[in-house]
Amino acid sequence: MTKLKDNIIKKIEAGQVAMRPKWQFVLKTLLMFIGVLLIAFSLVYIVSYIVFVLKYTGAAYGPMMGTQGALVFLFSAPWTLIALALLFIIILEILVQKFSFGYRKPLLYSALGIIAVATLGTLILLQTPLHQRIQEKSEKGGVPLLGKIYREFGENPRHNIRQGIIDSVTAEGFVLNDYHYGLLTIKINEETRLPKRHNFVKDMIVVVFGEEDDGTIYADGVAFPNGSPRPMPMRR
Amino acid sequence: MTEESDEKLAEAIQQGDLERFGILIDRYEAKLKRYARKFLYNSDDIEDQVQETFIKAYTHIQSFDTTRKFSPWIYRIAHNIFVNELRRQTYAPINFFDPDTIFPYLTAKETTDKATLDAELSKIIDEVIDILPVKYKEPLILYFYEEQSYEDISEILRIPISTVGVRIKRAKDKLKQAYEDKINRQNHDKT
Numbered sequence: 001m002t003k004l005k006d007n008i009i010k011k012i013e014a015g016q017v018a019m020r021p022k023w024q025f026v027l028k029t030l031l032m033f034i035g036v037l038l039i040a041f042s043l044v045y046i047v048s049y050i051v052f053v054l055k056y057t058g059a060a061y062g063p064m065m066g067t068q069g070a071l072v073f074l075f076s077a078p079w080t081l082i083a084l085a086l087l088f089i090i091i092l093e094i095l096v097q098k099f100s101f102g103y104r105k106p107l108l109y110s111a112l113g114i115i116a117v118a119t120l121g122t123l124i125l126l127q128t129p130l131h132q133r134i135q136e137k138s139e140k141g142g143v144p145l146l147g148k149i150y151r152e153f154g155e156n157p158r159h160n161i162r163q164g165i166i167d168s169v170t171a172e173g174f175v176l177n178d179y180h181y182g183l184l185t186i187k188i189n190e191e192t193r194l195p196k197r198h199n200f201v202k203d204m205i206v207v208v209f210g211e212e213d214d215g216t217i218y219a220d221g222v223a224f225p226n227g228s229p230r231p232m233p234m235r236r
Numbered sequence: 237m238t239e240e241s242d243e244k245l246a247e248a249i250q251q252g253d254l255e256r257f258g259i260l261i262d263r264y265e266a267k268l269k270r271y272a273r274k275f276l277y278n279s280d281d282i283e284d285q286v287q288e289t290f291i292k293a294y295t296h297i298q299s300f301d302t303t304r305k306f307s308p309w310i311y312r313i314a315h316n317i318f319v320n321e322l323r324r325q326t327y328a329p330i331n332f333f334d335p336d337t338i339f340p341y342l343t344a345k346e347t348t349d350k351a352t353l354d355a356e357l358s359k360i361i362d363e364v365i366d367i368l369p370v371k372y373k374e375p376l377i378l379y380f381y382e383e384q385s386y387e388d389i390s391e392i393l394r395i396p397i398s399t400v401g402v403r404i405k406r407a408k409d410k411l412k413q414a415y416e417d418k419i420n421r422q423n424h425d426k427t
Contacts, residue, residue: 009258
């Protein structure tokens with residue numbers, strides 16, 4: 001028997017070294033698995049909320065409106081939430097690397113897998129009215145914890161974006177009943193970016209990009225957000 | 237009588253058989269010391285680190301899945317202990333993501349001419365291995381000295397199998413270059 005073996009066996013027999021029970025390892029694995037699931041669900045929730053907020057505020061349509069619209073998108077995007085989502089992706093990747101299905105393949109595969117799961121989960125969650133309902137309740141003062149976040153991102157003044165229903169059509173454009181700012185005169189000119197088949201009619205939901213000047217907007221662009229959520233008007 | 241497999245021994249240890257744990261120590265003591273010798277700079281640490289490896293293997297034996305291979309499992313424990321000791325000695329930072337592990341590699345496959353390479357490279361390895369960074373040194377040691385497969389090395393180091401091949405190839409290239417440089421310097425000094 002070598003000296004090393006002798007030392008180890010003596011320590012075990014003296015009770016200085018003891019086997020840890022199996023349930024500890026099972027519990028650790030279970031907790032890690034639950035942690036992965038919780039972070040994955042949180043990621044899906046955050047990403048779906050980012051998409052909801054972008055559509056709710058109209059910023060999602062900015063990139064379609066050229067450079068000005070792209071700048072509007074950049075200023076209006078919920079960057080705090082986007083940074084949080086990226087952080088969750090990184091944490092999830094670190095956790096996934098603890099499992100053999102994670103570390104046996106190149107990191108790129110697991111990262112793409114995480115993004116795919118987040119995308120699929122987001123598409124499914126956006127089919128439900130969850131975010132819309134929370135937004136409506138938060139604007140009425142309900143929803144104790146999340147309400148503040150929904151109000152913060154949903155109600156803040158949007159940079160040169162207006163979203164609402166066409167109240168009436170005019171010779172130069174239309175009058176928009178903005179969900180948050182009330183009636184606004186929208187003027188369209190040759191440089192205004194318009195979607196194909198832009199027949200403006202009353203009660204149509206539209207998103208308008210352009211600087212407001214005393215209740216009038218010379219539109220840089222107009223978009224039809226088909227399927228976009230329809231927020232409740234603010235209390236006045 | 238056929239020798240009991242490591243996995244069978246581990247299963248018996250999980251039931252409280254201390255004698256079988258002694259057999260595992262007999263089987264792995266020399267291997268782990270050899271592995272540690274290539275890894276750690278201070279030889280006084282080797283005995284302590286190998287002892288700690290066996291102690292940790294005993295305390296964590298219930299976490300071992302007896303349907304899987306035992307060798308990568310105990311080498312993984314040894315790897316973690318040696319790496320921690322090395323970091324303590326050299327104050328090296330912890331990397332969460334290694335660039336080598338991000339992308340797949342198409343050419344890094346395990347070759348069948350290992351026996352031929354052994355004869356040529358073992359002399360080179362012994363003379364110049366200390367020039368290699370740990371991330372290249374370790375898979376090389378595990379492959380040529382500890383005779384682990386690419387799959388087992390992937391389990392031990394928790395890196396993709398394709399990355400194992402890439403690192404071994406790079407390690408061999410660096411060693412050959414270092415050896416050639418050494419020979420050239422020796423020839424230059426003679427003249």
